[in-house]
Structure formats: C-alpha cells, structure tokens
Amino acid sequence: xxxxxxxxxxxxxxxxxxxxxxxxxxxxxxxxxxxxxxxxxxxxxxxxxxxxxxxxxxxxxxxxxxxxxxxxxxxxxxxxxxxxxxxxxxxxxxxxxxxxxxxxxxxxxxxxxxxxxxxxxxxxxxxxxxxxxxxxxxxxxxxxxxxxxxxxxxxxxxxxxxxxxxxxxxxxxxxxxxxxxxxxxxxxxxxxxxxxxxxxxxxxxxxxxxxxxxxxxxxxxxxxxxxxxxxxxxxxxxxxxxxxxxxxxxxx
Numbered sequence: 465x466x467x468x469x470x471x472x473x474x475x476x477x478x479x480x481x482x483x484x485x486x487x488x489x490x491x492x493x494x495x496x497x498x499x500x501x502x503x504x505x506x507x508x509x510x511x512x513x514x515x516x517x518x519x520x521x522x523x524x525x526x527x528x529x530x531x532x533x534x535x536x537x538x539x540x541x542x543x544x545x546x547x548x549x550x551x552x553x554x555x556x557x558x559x560x561x562x563x564x565x566x567x568x569x570x571x572x573x574x575x576x577x578x579x580x581x582x583x584x585x586x587x588x589x590x591x592x593x594x595x596x597x598x599x600x601x602x603x604x605x606x607x608x609x610x611x612x613x614x615x616x617x618x619x620x621x622x623x624x625x626x627x628x629x630x631x632x633x634x635x636x637x638x639x640x641x642x643x644x645x646x647x648x649x650x651x652x653x654x655x656x657x658x659x660x661x662x663x664x665x666x667x668x669x670x671x672x673x674x675x676x677x678x679x680x681x682x683x684x685x686x687x688x689x690x691x692x693x694x695x696x697x698x699x700x701x702x703x704x705x706x707x708x709x710x711x712x713x714x715x716x
Contacts, residue, residue, distance in 0.1 A: 485578070486586060486604040488636055488655060491691065492664045493578035493588070498697035501574045501666075501689035503593050506629055508566040515551060515559040519543075522550030540629040563627070568688055575697055576666075576689065585610070588666070594687050597668040600653060609638050613649055613670075616640040622656055630667075630686065632659040647680065648673045657691065664689050 485495055493499060523530040529548060537543050542563055545556045574592040581587045585601040600609040600616070609616040616638035626632040635656015642649050654667040665688055672681035689695050 486602060488602070488607075489578055489586070492655065492657065493576070495578055495580070497577070499576045499689050499695045500697050501576050501590070501594065501687045501695075502568075502570040503572040503574060503685060503687055504568050504570045505686065506566050506631075507569050509562050512559060512562040515555060515562070518550040518555070522548060538625070538628070541625065541627045566629075570688075574687065576687070590687075594666070594668075594685055596670065596683060596685060597653060597666070609653055611640065611651055613651055614640050614642060616651055616653055622654055626659075630665065633657060633665055634659075635665065647675055662691060662694075664691050664695075 485493075526548065533546065533548075534543065542560060543549065545551075545553060549556070551559065572593050574590050574594045576588055576590045576594065579587055579589055581601055583601070583603075584605065585603050587598060587601055589595075589598045600611050602609050606615075607618050617640070619637050619639050622633070622635045622637050624630060624633050633656050635654050637652065637654040640649070640651040648671075650669075650671040650673075652667070652669045655665070657664045665686070667687075668683075668685045670681060670683045671679065674680055
C-alpha cells in the first residue's frame with residue numbers, strides 16, 4: 465500500500481494542539497488575527513502654546529529649581545501649580561482646560577498580528593512604522609521580551625491617570641537598560657488598554673546615548689487599536705481571482 469506523504473503530514477499537523485496564548489495578550493489580540501492600528505501623537509489645542517512659552521521662560525530664569533520641581537512631578541502629566549512657573553492661577557487653570565481637550569492624532573495606518581514564534585515565544589508583527597517592535601519576542605516562561613539588544617524585564621504595571629498625556633489607561637511594561645561603556649541603550653515596551661475599554665495601546669521607545677550624552681537614536685511609537693471585532697482587519701480577496709461567467713447558450 466502506498467502512502468501520500470503530504471497527506472500524512474497534514475493529518476499530523478491537524479492533530480497538534482494550538483499554542484496557548486499568554487495572558488498578557490488576552491482581550492487585546494487573537495492568535496493570527498490581523499488587527500488595524502494607528503500610529504499617532506496626542507496633541508492639545510494650539511492655544512496652549514502661549515502658556516507653554518511662559519513656563520519655558522520661567523524655567524530658563526531658574527533652571528535649578530525647575531529641574532528639581534519637574535523631577536518630583538508625575539511623568540507625562542501637567543506640573544502642579546506654583547507661582548514660579550510664570551503663570552497666574554487663572555492662567556494655570558486655563559492651561560489645564562486646554563490640556564484636557566487634547567486628542568489622539570492618527571499619522572499612519574498599520575496592521576498588527578499576534579503570532580507564535582520559535583522557542584515557545586510570541587511576536588506582535590506589525591507593518592509600517594510600527595515594525596520596530598516586530599523584532600521583540602515574548603516568553604511567557606520568563607515573562608520577558610527579548611530584542612536584538614537583550615532582555616526586556618517586567619517592571620511595575622502602568623496605571624496612568626486621566627491627566628497623563630495619553631489619558632487613563634492600564635497595562636504592563638518591560639524595560640531594557642544597559643551601559644555598554646561606549647554609551648547607554650534603553651528600550652521600553654508597554655501594552656494595555658484605555659479606561660473606556662474601546663481601544664488598546666502599545667507604547668515602544670528605543671534610545672541610544674553616547675558617552676557624551678548625545679542622542680544617537682530616539683524612536684518613540686504610540687499605537688492605538690480598537691478592541692474586539694471593531695479592530696479586526698477584513699480579509700482581502702486577491703485581485704487576480706478570475707470572475708466566473710456563465711457559459712453562452714449553444715445554438716441549435
């Protein structure tokens with residue numbers, strides 16, 4: 465009796481159990497399901513520039529105080545009021561009103577796919593400008609990502625408040641930080657969802673500094689994607705598929 469090898473292979477593959485998706489991706493992605501995302505930036509109204517200019521002027525007049533004051537503030541959120549900021553209390557309140565009107569401005573459409581990869585790891589493969597984090601491989605065993613630079617280790621979970629630059633969201637974060645002797649390399653990757661539960665978010669940043677502190681690389685990416693069916697990309701029918709036409713009737 466002859467066996468057809470391809471049929472045997474297909475039969476064996478069909479019997480293999482599907483890889484178990486890591487918990488960090490639950491509710492955000494499904495295995496091998498393309499998701500539509502947008503690279504973008506968060507921008508407040510242009511009118512806020514007037515207030516920022518006054519704060520920058522005050523910072524130049526007393527840089528030591530401003531550095532210390534900024535260091536104690538929450539990252540990504542407005543500085544608390546202080547008269548040394550160069551704003552009156554009324555102006556500061558107007559600044560906060562404008563800050564609360566900030567919006568996410570899409571800059572590029574991308575497609576993201578969660579896939580199992582070699583060595584029992586997982587990747588978020590992306591198109592376009594978001595492909596920078598496609599090289600990261602997640603290991604559920606170590607709860608870490610590995611990049612060409614090294615291992616990104618899990619740090620404190622994110623619980624951003626509504627006043628933060630990206631708005632209110634929660635998620636997980638991993639970090640790589642190394643001093644090579646020739647400079648410093650930093651890499652951060654964060655994954656989570658907004659409080660409204662309509663959108664997910666990916667934040668990726670890679671930095672490389674020389675020994676003199678010069679920025680050799682500084683790439684920041686923020687990707688927003690709709691959760692559930694709303695975010696899934698529709699399948700595309702190949703343009704080369706021929707259209708079937710009914711046969712012409714035979715003449716008698």
